[in-house]
Amino acid sequence: MLLINMAEEIIKLENIWKTYLLGEVKLTVLKNVSLAIKRGSFTAIMGPSGSGKSTLLHLIGALDTPSKGNIYIDGQDVSRLSEDNLAQIRGKKIGFVFQQFNLLPNLTALENVMLPMTFQGVPEKQRMERAKELLISLGLEARINHKPNELSGGERQRIAIARSLANNPEVIVADEPTGNLDSATGKKIMEVFIDLHKKEKKTVIVVTHDPNIAGYTEETINIKDGEIVKNGITANKYLWSKNS
Amino acid sequence: MIGVVIGVFLIVSLMSLSEGVKGAILSQLKMMGKDLIMVFPGEISDLATTFAGGLELSEDDIAAVEKADGVLSTVPMNYKAESMRHEGRVKTLLVNGVSLEEGLDVLKNDFGWKLSSGNWPISAKKEIIVGSAVPVDIFPGMEVGDEVTINGKELEVVGILESVGSKQDDSSVTVDLELFKEITGQTKGAKMIIAKVKPGYNTDDVVENIKENLTDTRKRVRGADTPPFSVLSSEKVAGIVNSILGMIQAAIIGFASIAIIVGGIGIMNTMYMSVHERIKEIGIMKAVGAKNKTITTIFLIESGIFGLFGGAGGIILGLIFAKTIEIYFQFHPFLYLKASVGPGLILFSLVFSFLLGCVAGYLPSRSAAKMNPVEALRYE
Numbered sequence: 001m002l003l004i005n006m007a008e009e010i011i012k013l014e015n016i017w018k019t020y021l022l023g024e025v026k027l028t029v030l031k032n033v034s035l036a037i038k039r040g041s042f043t044a045i046m047g048p049s050g051s052g053k054s055t056l057l058h059l060i061g062a063l064d065t066p067s068k069g070n071i072y073i074d075g076q077d078v079s080r081l082s083e084d085n086l087a088q089i090r091g092k093k094i095g096f097v098f099q100q101f102n103l104l105p106n107l108t109a110l111e112n113v114m115l116p117m118t119f120q121g122v123p124e125k126q127r128m129e130r131a132k133e134l135l136i137s138l139g140l141e142a143r144i145n146h147k148p149n150e151l152s153g154g155e156r157q158r159i160a161i162a163r164s165l166a167n168n169p170e171v172i173v174a175d176e177p178t179g180n181l182d183s184a185t186g187k188k189i190m191e192v193f194i195d196l197h198k199k200e201k202k203t204v205i206v207v208t209h210d211p212n213i214a215g216y217t218e219e220t221i222n223i224k225d226g227e228i229v230k231n232g233i234t235a236n237k238y239l240w241s242k243n244s
Numbered sequence: 245m246i247g248v249v250i251g252v253f254l255i256v257s258l259m260s261l262s263e264g265v266k267g268a269i270l271s272q273l274k275m276m277g278k279d280l281i282m283v284f285p286g287e288i289s290d291l292a293t294t295f296a297g298g299l300e301l302s303e304d305d306i307a308a309v310e311k312a313d314g315v316l317s318t319v320p321m322n323y324k325a326e327s328m329r330h331e332g333r334v335k336t337l338l339v340n341g342v343s344l345e346e347g348l349d350v351l352k353n354d355f356g357w358k359l360s361s362g363n364w365p366i367s368a369k370k371e372i373i374v375g376s377a378v379p380v381d382i383f384p385g386m387e388v389g390d391e392v393t394i395n396g397k398e399l400e401v402v403g404i405l406e407s408v409g410s411k412q413d414d415s416s417v418t419v420d421l422e423l424f425k426e427i428t429g430q431t432k433g434a435k436m437i438i439a440k441v442k443p444g445y446n447t448d449d450v451v452e453n454i455k456e457n458l459t460d461t462r463k464r465v466r467g468a469d470t471p472p473f474s475v476l477s478s479e480k481v482a483g484i485v486n487s488i489l490g491m492i493q494a495a496i497i498g499f500a501s502i503a504i505i506v507g508g509i510g511i512m513n514t515m516y517m518s519v520h521e522r523i524k525e526i527g528i529m530k531a532v533g534a535k536n537k538t539i540t541t542i543f544l545i546e547s548g549i550f551g552l553f554g555g556a557g558g559i560i561l562g563l564i565f566a567k568t569i570e571i572y573f574q575f576h577p578f579l580y581l582k583a584s585v586g587p588g589l590i591l592f593s594l595v596f597s598f599l600l601g602c603v604a605g606y607l608p609s610r611s612a613a614k615m616n617p618v619e620a621l622r623y624e
Binding site: 058061063064083084087088090091092096098102103104115116119120163166167 | 524525527528529530531532533534535536537538616617618621
């Protein structure tokens with residue numbers, strides 16, 4: 001039973017609280033949040049700004065630890081792990097994609113994609129081959145040796161996606177991935193995520209405030225004022241599956 | 245970084261020059277055999293007084309040294325700056341007076357004097373030998389057989405020496421001690437006595453014998469008020485030179501350390517700024533799996549390289565400075581000064597400045613590594 005459960009739920013949050021201390025004021029960003037994300041699913045976390053959706057994403061991505069409650073990633077409780085152990089889990093199991101792309105400006109596209117593998121101790125030759133492969137698969141073969149500031153927003157985000165895939169993680173976590181792109185480019189980026197979900201069987205979690213973006217996913221978790229909205233987990237209409 | 249440059253610059257330039265000075269002095273001392281003993285008036289600890297002149301060894305002192313057990317021969321030496329005229333030109337140079345009868349062998353064998361042309365002077369004649377620099381720098385064109393005049397006394401140049409390794413010695417002329425007395429009017433005493441130890445005697449024992457004899461003589465002649473003197477073996481002189489230069493080098497290292505500490509603080513400051521400027525990058529690296537140790541290492545290496553560049557800059561400036569001084573001394577002779585910069589000094593400076601950078605970068609690197617990834621990512 002447990003095994004099946006583990007296989008089904010790659011990420012599980014149990015009664016999560018997250019509180020920040022701003023001087024004397026206690027700010028509770030997440031209030032008793034519980035949720036589960038199935039392996040191989042495509043999920044949107046939606047909510048207005050300040051609703052706590054980014055904090056939730058950081059917890060799911062093992063970037064942060066909760067004030068109370070437990071988080072399981074692939075069956076392992078990560079809520080009390082040390083910073084280095086969290087870094088290890090992020091490096092192996094999670095791929096991040098950010099609204100601001102967050103590429104290192106002094107590194108080329110290739111070097112940016114190689115970076116997560118460097119931290120995992122992958123030999124240089126292997127790193128380079130894998131990074132090239134990923135960049136080519138995302139249509140960036142002409143941009144391999146370019147630096148981020150020589151590239152368009154869409155290209156930068158594709159490099160960031162390639163980087164998130166470097167260590168072949170099971171989960172891709174994207175924070176407003178189309179927020180800095182025009183709608184046409186945003187659509188193309190979302191199609192990349194659909195591909196990752198459908199062809200590579202990745203678990204993809206996208207945080208957004210845009211219902212159109214959420215519409216690309218299988219299901220949406222709605223969050224407001226740090227709480228999951230009751231009956232807010234809605235199944236979407238598989239827009240993309242009809243289109244493709 | 246400028247502090248590191250200055251610090252390493254000081255170390256490299258001054259260490260190489262003081263090594264050079266040491267080398268120049270020691271190489272001269274090495275020419276002397278171990279069986280030589282030097283007797284100076286005055287305390288050797290008070291070098292300024294000794295070399296400022298005034299103090300002299302008397303005829304009684306010379307006799308006392310001569311009589312000491314274990315002394316094979318003594319060579320009284322004297323020197324005085326005099327004006328010398330050659331073909332209408334007058335220059336002031338140092339005239340040495342050496343008792344040639346006893347001293348010529350010591351000069352040849354122990355001081356390494358060699359003739360490049362001409363002959364050694366004969367003590368009874370009014371003959372003079374000149375250092376190798378005299379016919380080149382002081383009286384260009386001077387040849388063996390020329391006539392020179394000192395204080396109205398006409399002398400014949402009979403020999404020109406090969407260089408003995410010190411510009412000062414090469415620029416001096418040498419006459420027999422008797423002739424010296426005649427020319428300069430200094431008829432008594434000497435500024436220094438060189439005593440040669442008899443074979444089979446221990447040099448240190450003979451030093452003690454000479455001291456005893458001198459003390460006795462001086463007490464007898466001048467009563468309780470015996471002026472001090474110094475009796476040193478050539479080894480001892482080398483030791484003294486070494487220790488004086490050692491002190492100078494220690495002082496240099498002290499000054500350089502201050503500059504280096506300032507430089508280190510500069511690097512620390514730069515690294516704090518660099519960490520601050522790259523908070524977002526640190527967040528990104530952590531998000532894609534960098535451990536704290538990795539972040540620390542990245543910044544440590546960076547600050548080490550900072551230090552290394554500072555050190556390299558200092559080495560280059562130091563070398564340029566030391567070489568400039570060396571060239572200066574070639575044109576303005578005082579010593580044949582060679583700036584000795586060994587690979588050891590360069591390697592030491594590079595390793596040292598790299599480590600300095602690492603030490604200075606340690607705290608900033610720690611602060612970078614401890615950053616919370618979420619806050620770092622949010623930072624704009």
